[in-house]
Amino acid sequence: MSLLSVRGISKRFPARRGMVDMLRGRPKLAVHAVEQVSLEVFRGETLGIVGESGCGKSTLARCLVRLHEPDAGAIDFDGADVLGLAGPERRAFNRRVQMVFQDPYSSLNPRMTVGATLGEALMVHNVVPKAEIPRRVRELLDLVHLMENAAERYPHEFSGGQRQRIGIARALAVEPSLIIADEPVSALDVSVQAAIVNLFMELQDRLGLTLVFITHDLRLVKHMTHRVAVMYLGRIVEVGPTAEIFAAPRHPYTQALIRAVPQVKPGRRSGEAAVMGELPSPLNPPPGCAFHPRCPVATAACRETVPGLEARGGAWDVACLLAG
Amino acid sequence: MSLLSVENLHVTFSTPRGPVHAVDGVSFGVGAGEVLGIVGESGSGKSVTLRAIPKLLHANATVSGTVRWRGEDLHAMDDARLRAVRGGQVAVVFQEPMSALNPVLPIGVQIDEVLTAHTQFDAAARRKRGIELLGLVGIASAATRLGQFPHEFSGGMRQRAMIAIALAAAPALLLADEPTTALDVTIQDQILKLLLRLVGELGMALVLVTHDLGVVAETCDRVAVMYAGRLCETGTVHDVFLRPHHAYTHALLRSMPGEGAARSMLVPIPGQPPRIDAPVPGCAFAPRCTFTEARCATTRPALVAMADGHESACYAAARLGSEIAA
Numbered sequence: 001m002s003l004l005s006v007r008g009i010s011k012r013f014p015a016r017r018g019m020v021d022m023l024r025g026r027p028k029l030a031v032h033a034v035e036q037v038s039l040e041v042f043r044g045e046t047l048g049i050v051g052e053s054g055c056g057k058s059t060l061a062r063c064l065v066r067l068h069e070p071d072a073g074a075i076d077f078d079g080a081d082v083l084g085l086a087g088p089e090r091r092a093f094n095r096r097v098q099m100v101f102q103d104p105y106s107s108l109n110p111r112m113t114v115g116a117t118l119g120e121a122l123m124v125h126n127v128v129p130k131a132e133i134p135r136r137v138r139e140l141l142d143l144v145h146l147m148e149n150a151a152e153r154y155p156h157e158f159s160g161g162q163r164q165r166i167g168i169a170r171a172l173a174v175e176p177s178l179i180i181a182d183e184p185v186s187a188l189d190v191s192v193q194a195a196i197v198n199l200f201m202e203l204q205d206r207l208g209l210t211l212v213f214i215t216h217d218l219r220l221v222k223h224m225t226h227r228v229a230v231m232y233l234g235r236i237v238e239v240g241p242t243a244e245i246f247a248a249p250r251h252p253y254t255q256a257l258i259r260a261v262p263q264v265k266p267g268r269r270s271g272e273a274a275v276m277g278e279l280p281s282p283l284n285p286p287p288g289c290a291f292h293p294r295c296p297v298a299t300a301a302c303r304e305t306v307p308g309l310e311a312r313g314g315a316w317d318v319a320c321l322l323a324g
Numbered sequence: 325m326s327l328l329s330v331e332n333l334h335v336t337f338s339t340p341r342g343p344v345h346a347v348d349g350v351s352f353g354v355g356a357g358e359v360l361g362i363v364g365e366s367g368s369g370k371s372v373t374l375r376a377i378p379k380l381l382h383a384n385a386t387v388s389g390t391v392r393w394r395g396e397d398l399h400a401m402d403d404a405r406l407r408a409v410r411g412g413q414v415a416v417v418f419q420e421p422m423s424a425l426n427p428v429l430p431i432g433v434q435i436d437e438v439l440t441a442h443t444q445f446d447a448a449a450r451r452k453r454g455i456e457l458l459g460l461v462g463i464a465s466a467a468t469r470l471g472q473f474p475h476e477f478s479g480g481m482r483q484r485a486m487i488a489i490a491l492a493a494a495p496a497l498l499l500a501d502e503p504t505t506a507l508d509v510t511i512q513d514q515i516l517k518l519l520l521r522l523v524g525e526l527g528m529a530l531v532l533v534t535h536d537l538g539v540v541a542e543t544c545d546r547v548a549v550m551y552a553g554r555l556c557e558t559g560t561v562h563d564v565f566l567r568p569h570h571a572y573t574h575a576l577l578r579s580m581p582g583e584g585a586a587r588s589m590l591v592p593i594p595g596q597p598p599r600i601d602a603p604v605p606g607c608a609f610a611p612r613c614t615f616t617e618a619r620c621a622t623t624r625p626a627l628v629a630m631a632d633g634h635e636s637a638c639y640a641a642a643r644l645g646s647e648i649a650a
Contacts, residue, residue, distance in 0.1 A: 052508035159596055189365035189535070194579040195592035202589075216509065219538075223581035223590070243586060260513035262538030264580050266561040271521060273514040278480050 003178060003210050004041040004064065004097075009073030010034055011059050015283055031282045033059040034070070035234040038309065041178070046204065046211040048225035048242065050218060050257070054279055056234040057214050061182045064212070065099050066090075078177070095125045098171035102183035104163030108155040114141075114166050115151030121173040140169040144199060161192035168199065172207070180212045185220070197224055218261045222246050230254045233282060233290040236309055240316025250318040253291045289321065297322055326353035326392075327529050328377070328414075328497055333389035335369070335376050335553075345600050346372040348553040349389075351627070354497065359523055359530045361544035361561070363537060365576075367597060369553035370533045374501050377531075378410045393497075412442040415490035419502040421482035425474040431458075431485045432470030435492050442493035457488040462518060480511035484518070491522065497529045498522075504539065516543050537580060541565055546633070549573045552597050552608035555627060559634030567644075569636035571616075572609045574644050607638070615640035 012030040034056045041047050051057045062068040064075065066082065075082040077093060085093050101107040109117060118137045122128055128136050134151075141150050144165040155163055164184060171179055181200070185193040201224055204211055213225055221228050222242060229239040230251065238251040249255045256275035277294035280286050289307050292298040301321055309317045313324040335347035347369045354360050364370040376387050379399060391398040393409060401409065418424040426434055432454050439450040451470070458466035461484040474482055483503060490498060500519065504512035520543055523530050534540060540547050541561060548558040549570065557570035568574040578591045595612040598604050607613070610620040617639055627637045638644070 052510065190537070191365060191576060191579045191593035193592075194581075194590035195594075197581070198589050198592065201587055218509070219581045222586070223584070224587055256510060260510045262513075262516070262536065262542040264538045264541050264565070264577070264582060266541045266565045271517060273510075273517045275510050276514070278478050278511060279508070 001043050002040040003043045003078060004039075004212075005076040006037060006039040006041075006064070007074045007076075008036050008038055009060075009063055009070040009075065010036055011056075011063055011068055011070050029283050032234050032285055033282065034063060035285075037073070037231075037234075037236055039229060039236065039239065041210060041212055042227075043210055044204075044208055045226040046200075046213055046224060048221035048228040049212065049214045049231060050216065050221050050228060051231035052216060052257075052279060054233075054282060055231040056282075057216075057231050058182050060231070061099070061180050061212065061214050064180055065094075065097050067099070091125070095127075095174045096176050097178045097180065098174065098176040100164075100167050100171050100179060100181040100184045102186055104160060104167050104187070105155075107167055108163060108170075110155050113152055113154055114146075114158075114169075117166070118151070118170055118173050121170050125174045127174055136173075140173055143172060143203070144169045159192075160188050161196060164188065164196050165199065168196075168203070172203070176209070178210045178212070180214070182214045183216070184213075186215065186217065193220075200224065218258060230257065233279065233285055235290065235319065237291065237320070238316070238318045239309065240318075244315065250312075250314055250316075250323045251291075251320045252295045252297055252322075256294075289319070327356050327358075327394060328531075329353040329390075329392045330373075330377065331390040331392075333373060333376060333391065334387070335372050335381065336386045337382075338384050338386070339601075342601055345603065346385075346553050347376065348600075348604075350548075350550070350553075350555045351389075352548050352555065352558055354529050354531055356496065356529055357523065357527050358546065359520070359532065359544045361540035361547040362531065362533045362550060363535065363540050363547055364550035365535060365597070367552075367600070368550040369600075370535075370550050371501050372553075373550070374416075374499050374531060374533045377499060378414055378416060379406065380416065408442070411438055411495075412493045413495050414497045414499065415493070415495040417483075417486055417490050417498060417500040417503045419505050421479070421486045421506075422474065424486060425482060425489075427474050430471050430473055431477070431488075434485075435470070435489050438489055438492035453492070457492055458485070460491065460522070461485070461488045462514070463488070480507055480514065483507060483511075483515055487515075487518065487522075491526070494526065495528065497531070499531050499533075501533045502535070503532070505534070505536075512539075519543070537565075537577065549576070552604060553600055554608055555637065556609070557634075557636045557638070558627075559630075559636075563631070563634045567634075569630050569634065569641040569644055570609075570638040571613045571640050571644065572638075575612075575614070613640075615643060 011034040012032055015029040049057045063070045115137050118140055119133045122133050137151050138148050146165050185196050225242045228242045228245055229236045232253050238254045249258055260274035275294055286293055288303040288305055292302040307319045307321045309319040311317055331351045333347055333350045337344045350373055362370045375381050377391055435454045436450050439445055454470050455466040458469055463469050463484050504515050544561050547561050547564050549556045551572045556572050575593045579593055593612050598608050606621045607625055610616050625637045625639050627635045629635050
């Protein structure tokens with residue numbers, strides 16, 4: 001049963017034009033950040049969204065919580081049309097869907113104690129009566145394995161990993177059903193990262209949360225997600241069960257991406273790069289399949305037809321004309 | 325004999341809040357044609373170690389110890405000799421090509437500078453060599469690209485251009501400081517394969533500083549693991565990854581999401597690295613270590629040879645002998 005359902009959303013950002021471009025009447029350009037993305041998030045699952053920088057994964061995340069308004073498409077959350085929500089309904093939606101950001105240094109207010117930060121979230125949404133707030137703050141800190149005295153301290157007194165725990169506690173304060181985490185462990189060292197990944201998995205099992213985990217780290221996606229959506233230049237190119245996709249990726253881009261990740265196993269040295277070329281400009285995406293200029297198996301049809309995300313005779317959806 | 329040998333390197337930065345001991349007694353050697361990885365987490369001193377080799381640290385750094393280049397003391401050289409070695413025989417590739425390249429000079433001019441300083445080529449030969457170098461690092465339409473500025477290059481192309489500049493004078497040793505950290509995984513893969521190909525074709529030695537154990541496993545012959553400014557362990561990548569003899573290396577490898585069952589709990593390292601603004605008695609990893617003994621807190625373990633070229637500074641080295649599933 002899907003908790004969140006995204007249908008054909010697109011988001012474009014107008015590119016800045018110089019004076020010369022305007023005087024010469026050059027057309028307005030737009031960055032095609034997210035193009036025609038459809039996606040289901042099922043209750044209680046962890047969905048990974050992976051892709052390289054500029055593929056639109058963070059823009060998609062922000063569209064899901066309406067930090068960006070999509071230009072087209074529809075989002076359903078628990079049966080309600082998210083993009084049409086206003087006033088108290090919008091606030092109720094905001095409470096049920098929370099975001100955890102990459103940078104725990106800049107997403108916490110440095111002048112507020114941790115207790116005040118968590119208390120504010122509780123107060124704004126009237127989660128508990130005012131008198132109950134200190135008790136609830138202690139519970140939240142305990143939930144993310146921070147000491148009780150953390151409430152009186154300021155963000156700068158904590159390490160990176162601890163600050164990310166505070167960010168998670170703040171998201172959990174309003175008892176959300178869905179957490180969208182945008183690169184939540186990318187700024188952390190690997191030994192600290194492990195503890196935060198464990199915390200996400202533990203909280204999910206304990207609280208029955210649904211988690212959308214956005215990252216560029218395929219090792220993490222493989223380890224902790226149930227399903228994965230792979231993005232390339234604003235579109236989802238493949239989506240399905242994580243274990244199966246890692247075992248037998250169907251899209252040539254997914255195949256290259258998985259092959260490009262260095263394994264922590266010595267002796268797998270090969271001289272061949274997984275894929276040649278670089279990401280095309282999102283200002284001027286190539287016609288047809290966006291991956292065709294780098295694709296080793298592209299045909300003439302790939303240069304003309306934009307492949308839809310379909311089953312194509314397999315167990316999960318893939319946007320490749322040659323899959324099947 | 326080693327091409328480069330570093331003995332008992334110490335680097336201390338003087339800061340308004342007192343001295344910071346960034347590198348604390350590090351020794352290693354690099355042979356011709358060898359790829360050495362220096363791996364560690366943030367603040368472990370790996371980049372400072374690399375930059376100390378060609379004397380590229382800021383003025384507030386005090387460096388002691390010996391760095392020998394082909395037997396000659398690099399840090400005792402006069403400026404003219406040092407300039408000839410640096411950029412000529414020893415070249416450096418930095419993490420951020422955008423801040424390491426000069427934004428107001430075309431790439432061709434930046435390559436030409438190195439050739440003018442380190443070769444006898446005339447202008448025509450230098451241009452020819454410039455085109456050759458861009459081709460070598462996989463930049464298409466090299467002649468046009470020579471006239472372009474860094475902002476006209478993508479991130480991956482900039483890193484290729486920086487490698488071309490480093491290779492201009494045909495160095496015998498390339499020092500690369502997190503050369504792929506700012507790049508996407510498919511571009512990282514291309515750059516690492518390029519570096520390996522160049523090492524093979526040009527017979528160059530490479531020192532690669534990285535925080536990514538996967539990068540080390542796939543590109544390096546030997547590895548040096550650093551923690552809190554100290555060297556924990558060195559050896560072949562095979563030995564260190566499959567039979568770590570230092571409790572920190574062991575813990576670091578175990579904390580990676582690897583072949584374990586999906587959604588099994590990972591094994592983080594508890595606690596924080598020590599502050600390096602005060603001298604650390606004993607082993608720097610002791611407060612976070614699960615193999616700790618009484619002497620770990622008081623007496624610093626020395627780097628001891630275990631087997632062929634495998635050295636470790638850990639009292640628990642013998643107890644860690646078991647093979648871990650990486």
